[in-house]
Amino acid sequence: MIESLELNTKSKDEDYNILNLGPTHPATHGVFQNILKMDGEIIHDATSTIGYIHRAFEKIAEHRPFYQITPLTDRLNYCSSPINNMGWHMTVEKLLGVETPKRVDYMRVIIMELARIADHLVCNAVIGVDTGALTGFTYMFQWREKIYDIYEQVCGARLTTNIGRIGGLERDFTPECIRLIREFLNDFPKYFDEFAGLLERNRIFMDRIINVGPISAERALNYGFTGPNLRAAGVDYDVRVMNPYSSYQDFDFAIPLGTQGDTYDRFMVRQHEIRESLKIITQALENLPEGKFFADVPDFFLPPKQEVYNNMEALIFHFKIIMGEATVPVGEVYHSVEGGNGELGFYMVSDGGRAPYRLHFRRPCFIAYQAYPEMIKGSMLSDAILTMSSMNIIAGELDA
Amino acid sequence: MVNIDNEYILTEITNQFGDKVYSSYEPYGLLTIEFDKNSIKDLLSFLYNHQELQMQFLTDVCGTHYPDVKGKEIGVIYHIHSLINNVRLRVKCYTPIENPSIDSATFLFSSANWQERETFDFYGVNFVGHPNLKRILNADEMDYFPMRKEYPLEDGTRTDKDDSYFGR
Amino acid sequence: MQLTNRSKVVSNKEMSFKEKLYIPAILSGMGVTFKHMFKKSVSLRYPEVTRQFSPVYRGMHVLKRDAEGRENCTACGLCAVSCPAEAITMDAAERKKGEEHLYREEKYAAKYEINMLRCIFCGLCEEACPKDAIYLTDRIVESNYKRNSFVFGKDVLVEKIEDRIDITKRKKSYKID
C-alpha cells in the first residue's frame, strides 16, 4: 500500500520533481492525495487519488430503515449536516407524497440557512488560514459556536445533528431557541464585517487569490460544478431558485455571482451567500407561520410519547415505525437540495421494503473535485493549496 | 418557442431513435426512459446538441443491481439536466452481469469520468472508451464489486455485537 | 449563462489606489486585532468551568426508574433495533415473584449494555422507547484508556434511586402538539 503511494520518480523527464500532497498534508482539510509534477514551484501536472475515507454510505443505506439513514447523511458534508438531513427527509416525503405545513418549511429553511452560513464560514475562514491569516479563523469559529448553540437547542447535538424527522421536526422551536437565532441575526453581521475587513480588500490577500485556479463557465458546467463553485464562474444556477423546495419561493434573495471562477470569486460568492442567508433567515423568522411542526404522516412520524404510553393504536404505529414496517410506495425518486457545496441529490429506488433498494447520493464535492488537476495546472504550489481550500472539498462528501 | 415538457422530449427522442427507447414513464414528474445501451453515446450527443433541449449538464451517473432480472442485472442510470429549460431526464440502460459494459460518456462530459469510475468500482461496469477506468474509492487490491447485492455490508471483523438483536 | 433574474455580480477585482498601497488595509487589520486584545476572552476554562448544555443535549444515556424506584425498561428491544450503530445489546428475563419492587413490567432487561464507543448519540433509542425507560442526558461520556471499558452495563446506566437524573425538561420539550 505504502509503496503504491510513492510514484515512480524516474519518469521520462527527470527534470520534474514529484511532490506528494497528502493524504495527510495540512492543507488537505480532509484526506485525499494529490501527486504534483512540479517544475520548481510551478505545477506541471497533477493526479488526485481519493477514497481514503470511503465509508460505504450507499451500501449501509441499503440495509437501514429510512429513519436510520438520517444520521448517516449527517456525515456526508459534516460542515452543514442539517442540509443533508433535510434533503433526505424531503426525498422520502416526495416518495411518500407528503405535503408539509408551511411552518415546517420555514423552520427547515431557517435551519438550512444557518447550516449554509456555518459551512461557508468554515470554508472562508480556512482560506484565510491557508494564506496565513489565522486570526480571522478564530473569530469566525466563535460564530460557528453560536450556530452550534442553536442546533443544540433544536436537536441536542452540535455537528452531526440528526435534525428533523421524516414529515417534520422532532420538536418545535423553543422560545430560547428563537431568542438565540435573533441574537445571532443581530450580532453576527457586525463581526462578520470585521472578518471581511481583515481580508476582503487587503491587497496581500487579493493578490494571493485573484486569478488563482480559474475555471471558465463552460468548463465548470462540463465538469458538473454546482453551488458556489459554479456561481463563481458566472452561472446563476441555484437549486433554491430553479427548483424551489421547502417554500424557498417565498423568500427574496439574490444569487451572488463571480466572473472568472477564480479563488477570489469563490471567496466573495461565499461571503455574499452568507449575507443572503442572513436575509432569508430574517424573513423566515419574521413570517414564521403558526401551526404544527410536523406533517400528517402517521406511518413515519412518531406519535407523541404520552399517547404511546397510554394508547394501544399509537403504540402499534410506534412499533411499526421503529421496526421499519410502514408501507412505502414502490418507485424511484430524485430530489436535490442546494447543499453547502452545490446540488446535493438523492436518487432513491424503493421496492416497498423497509430500506431503500438503492440510494445514491449525488455529492457535489465528488463531482467537482475532478476538475482540480485542470484548475491548478501551470500555477504555483501556494495557488494549488488555495484553490483546494476554496473549492471546499469535504472528505466525507467526496468519498461517501 | 416550443413548450419543452416531458412529452416534447419523449417525442423528440422517439422520433430520432425509434425502437431503441424500450419504455418510458414519469415517476414523480421526472421523465424516465429505458434505452438501448449500445446507443447511449448517440443519445447523449443528440440531447447535448439539440437546438431546443440543450441538455448539457450531466447531473449524475450511478449503477444499480437487480439480481433477479436475468440478462439485465446491472443498470447504469444517467440524470441529465437542461439548465436553460430547467428540465431533467433520467436514462436507464441495462446490461447483463456476465460482461457488463457500456460506452463511456467521458467524450462529452468531463464530469462523467469519476462517476463512471465509481460505478465501475461498485458494480464492475466496464465503460468502453473511458480514459482511466480503475477503482477510485476502494483499494486497488479489492477483488470484488462491493455494491452488488450478494456481497455483505459488514466488515466481518467486528466482534462486539450479536446480530439477533438488530433484526437485520 | 443567465438562468434567473436574481443574480448579481459581487466580486470586484479592481483595486483602488488606496488599496494598492498595502499599508492602509494592513493598518486597519491591525486595528481590528488590537481592539480584540482588550476584548474579554470568550474561552471557557473547561475542567474548572463547565458550560450549561441545552436541556435536550444528547449525551450519556440513563435507564430510568419510575416514581417507586422500579426499572421502567421492559426489554422490548426497540432501542436496539433503532440503533444505527448497533451499539445496544440486552438480555430479557421474566420477572419473578417478589421482584415487583424492582421492575415495573413483567419482563425486564437482565443485561443491558451500550457500547459507548460505537454509539453515535443520535437519540433514536430515546425516541424508540415506548416505556419511558431510556433517555439521553446532558452528561458527557468521559474518555478512558481501555477499549473494553466503554461497554456500559446496567450498573452505570440505570439511575440510582437516591441520585436521580433529571430529564423533565427534556421530556417537556419532547413532541407535544
Added chain:
Amino acid sequence: MFLLIFKIALIVILFLISLGVAAYATYGERKVAAFMQDRIGPDRAGPFGLLQPIADGVKMFMKEEIIPNVSDKLLFILGPCIFMITALMTSAVIPWGTAMEFDGVKYGLQVADINIGILYVFGVVSLGVYGIMIGGWASNNKFALLGAVRASSQMISYELAMGMSLIAIIMMSGSLSLNDIVAQQKGLNWNIWYQPLGFIIFLICAFAECNRTPFDLPECETELVGGYHTEYSSMKLGLYLFAEYINMFVSGAIISCLYFGGYNFPGLEYLSTVLNPNLVSIISFGALFTKAIFFVFFFMWIRWTIPRFRYDQLMKLGWQILLPLSILNVLLTGGGLTLFSK
C-alpha cells in the same frame, strides 16, 4: 584584564538574555496570539502559564532524536547549529547602553565596538541563511528543500533593499559604527524623523530576514508542512525555533538602534548628570530593551493580522518595489543632505 572579564561577563549576560528573551518570546507569541483571538493562551504550566517555555524546552531535550537515514548526517546536525550561532553572534555589535564606569575607566556596553558594525551585522545575518539552507537540503525531503530554496532566495533578495535603505542612514551619520549612529541620536533626535521611508523599507526587509509573516514562506505550515525543519525533531528543532525568536529580538534591537535612537531617550542627558553612570547605563539598557521588545510585539502583531505573500509576489515586492524605493530614498537623502547640511 578587567576589560576582558567585563566583556566575558557581558557576553554571558547577553547570551542569557537572548535565550531568555527567545524562550519568553515563544510564550509571548502564544499569549499575544491568544489575546488577539479572544482566547486565554497557555495557563496551565505554572501561574499564567509562565513555565510553558521551560516545559517546552525540557520536553524537546528529552525527545528522541531522529536523523533520517537518507539525510546527510553531518550537515543535518550542522544546520541548526549554524542558524543558532549566527543568531547569537549578531548582537555582539549592538551598543546596549551608555558606557559603564569602574574606577574611572569607561567600559562601553557593547561586546565589540568595531567601526564597521553594520557590515558585520549584514555579514553574520547572511550567514544565517546557510543554517536554513543546509538544514533543509540535508534533510533530503522535498518540502524541506523547497523551504530552503525559498529561504535563501528570499534572504538574498531582501538584503539588497535592506542595504540600500541603510545607506541612507550611513550617509546621514557618516559612520558605519553602530555606536556612532546611536550616539548621534540624542534625546528625541531619532533617525526615524528623517528617514520614514527608509524605516518602512528596513522594517519590511527585517520581516523577510526573520522569516516572519507575511514572509514566512520557508516554513509556511499549510503549504510545506514545516518547511525547512520538517524533518527535525527534538532540540534541533528547538534550536531553529529559538533562533527565530532571537533573530526577532536582535532585529528589534537593531531597528531601535538605527531608527529609534537605541538606548537614547529624552532625559538621558539630565539623568547622566545626576545619577551614578552605572545606573544610567542600566536604565539606558532598559530603554533599548523596551524598544526591542516593542518590536518583537510588533512582529507578532503583524503575524496574527495579515496573510502571507506568494513566492513570486514576494520576489516582485523585493525587486520591483522595495529596491527602487530604497534607491529613491538614497537619492532623496543625498539631495536633502546637500541642501540642508551646510
Added chain:
Amino acid sequence: MSDIKIAQTPPSIEGPGFQATSLDKIIGLARANSLWPLPFATSCCGIEFMATMGSNYDLARFGSERISFSPRQADVLLVAGTISKKMGPVLKQVYLQMAEPRWVIAIGACASSGGVFDTYSVLQGIDKVIPVDVYVPGCPPRPEQIIDGILKLQEIVKNESLRRRNSDEYKALLGSYGIQ
C-alpha cells in the same frame, strides 16, 4: 502545579520497569504540559477538533496549540475521524515517523471502534493498526470531551517512567502491531 496526583495508572504502563523518580516526575510534568498534537483529522471529528482549537475552548491553555503537521515534531497523534482500510497503512506510517515518546488519542467513535460504519471499507478501530492510549467516545465528541481526553493523556504522561520506552513490555506492545 506541584500537587501531582498519582491518578489511577492505566494498566498499560504498569510493570516492573515502572519506577517514578523525581526526575521522571519533572520531565513528565514538562512533557504533559507541552503535548504538541499532530491532528490526523479525516472527517467530522476534525471539525470538532478545529472548534477545540478555536477561541471558545482554546486548546492552547494546555500548551498544545502548536499543532505540528510534521510527525517528527509531534508528541501526540490525534486520530480524529474514520480510518478506512485504504488509510490504515498511511496512519501506521505516520505513527512510525513520530519520534519517541509518542502517544495516540483516538477521537470519536469511528477512530476508536469504527462507530456506525461497520462496513467492508472501514477499519474497526485504529487499535487494529497502532497502539492507542486514550479513547474519546462521541460522534463527534464535544470539545469538552476532546479536552477531557487530553487531560487523561496528561495523566499518563506525567506518570510515565522515562525507561518505559525501553522496557520489554513496550517492545512487546509495539511488536504485537508489527513494529520492530
